Amino acid sequence: DVKVTQSSRYLVKRTGEKVFLECVQDMDHENMFWYRQDPGLGLRLIYFSYDVKMKEKGDIPEGYSVSREKKERFSLILESASTNQTSMYLCASNGHREVRYTFGSGTRLTVV
Amino acid sequence: GIQVEQSPPDLILQEGANSTLRCNFSDSVNNLQWFHQNPWGQLINLFYIPSGTKQNGRLSATTVATERYSLLYISSSQTTDSGVYFCAVEKNDKLIFGTGTRLQVFP
Numbered sequence: 374d375v376k377v378t379q380s381s382r383y384l385v386k387r388t389g390e391k392v393f394l395e396c397v398q399d400m401d402h403e404n405m406f407w408y409r410q411d412p413g414l415g416l417r418l419i420y421f422s423y424d425v426k427m428k429e430k431g432d433i434p435e436g437y438s439v440s441r442e443k444k445e446r447f448s449l450i451l452e453s454a455s456t457n458q459t460s461m462y463l464c465a466s467n468g469h470r471e472v473r474y475t476f477g478s479g480t481r482l483t484v485v
Numbered sequence: 486g487i488q489v490e491q492s493p494p495d496l497i498l499q500e501g502a503n504s505t506l507r508c509n510f511s512d513s514v515n516n517l518q519w520f521h522q523n524p525w526g527q528l529i530n531l532f533y534i535p536s537g538t539k540q541n542g543r544l545s546a547t548t549v550a551t552e553r554y555s556l557l558y559i560s561s562s563q564t565t566d567s568g569v570y571f572c573a574v575e576k577n578d579k580l581i582f583g584t585g586t587r588l589q590v591f592p
Contacts, residue, residue: 406580413494415571415584423578431579432486461526465580472516474580476528 376400379464379477386484392451394480396464403469405447407431407439410461410479422447454484487512487576491583498562498590506557506586508572516575517548519557522585523568531557531570562590 380395398405404423408416408431418431420439428439436458440448447466451458464477488511498504510517519531532539532546534555539546543562548555559566569585 404578408582413584415489416573416582418579418581421579463526463528465528472518472533473530474518475530476520479526481526 377464377466377475377477379462379480381480382478384480384482386451386454386482388455388484390451390454390484392454392482392484394449394451394462394464394482396447396449396466396477397445398447398466398475399445400466400468400475401444402466402471402475403444404467405441406465406474407437407447407449408463408465409433410463416463419449456484458482459484487514487574487581489572489574489581489583491570491572491586493586494584496586496588498588500563500590500592502562502590503558503560504562504588506559506570506572506588508555508557508583510553510555510572510574512553512576513550514574514576516580517550517555518573518575518580519546519555520571520573521566521568522571528571559588562588564590564592566590 377398406421407419422441438450462480467474490509534548536550543560545558572583
């Protein structure tokens with residue numbers, strides 16, 4: 374069964390820490406995405422990548438960066454975590470000209 | 486940018502009831518999808534439906550692209566239908582989500 378795997382289901386970090394959220398897909402997909410989900414706001418796109426070493430800003434990139442050194446892995450980085458980054462983070466992938474997106478099960482991050 | 490609005494924001498049903506969820510979008514789009522997020526957070530794709538009507542069991546969806554809306558119908562609802570339903574549109578290779586409809590189905 375094809376899947377998108379996010380490394381942690383729950384994470385608690387302190388304000389100011391550098392945080393890495395990892396996402397791995399086994400479908401050889403070119404496109405990968407990071408979203409955050411907050412109550413009443415739906416899912417908002419943070420960053421996405423169309424290929425290795427490529428990245429594009431989404432709608433809310435401030436306070437985040439990403440890394441895509443290998444096709445299967447897309448990392449979201451919080452350089453200095455803040456309490457307003459407490460949220461559910463979802464990773465997704467799809468292939469070029471594919472209509473279906475596959476989502477990971479999410480990482481619930483709490484910054485204290 | 487494109488706006489995606491869903492209604493109602495919350496819906497409470499008794500098992501066996503039918504419901505209609507609506508999604509309005511503000512611009513022409515390449516693609517429209519409906520997702521169900523279960524209580525554990527997993528997003529499952531229900532329909533890819535840029536236009537027309539599709540059915541899958543008790544669920545069906547209709548998109549009228551010229552009028553920029555889509556409807557998701559749930560018939561004979563079950564407690565396992567509970568969760569959040571999202572509409573998402575694709576524009577410029579990005580998937581943009583609505584704010585969702587939270588559905589609770591009680592026995």
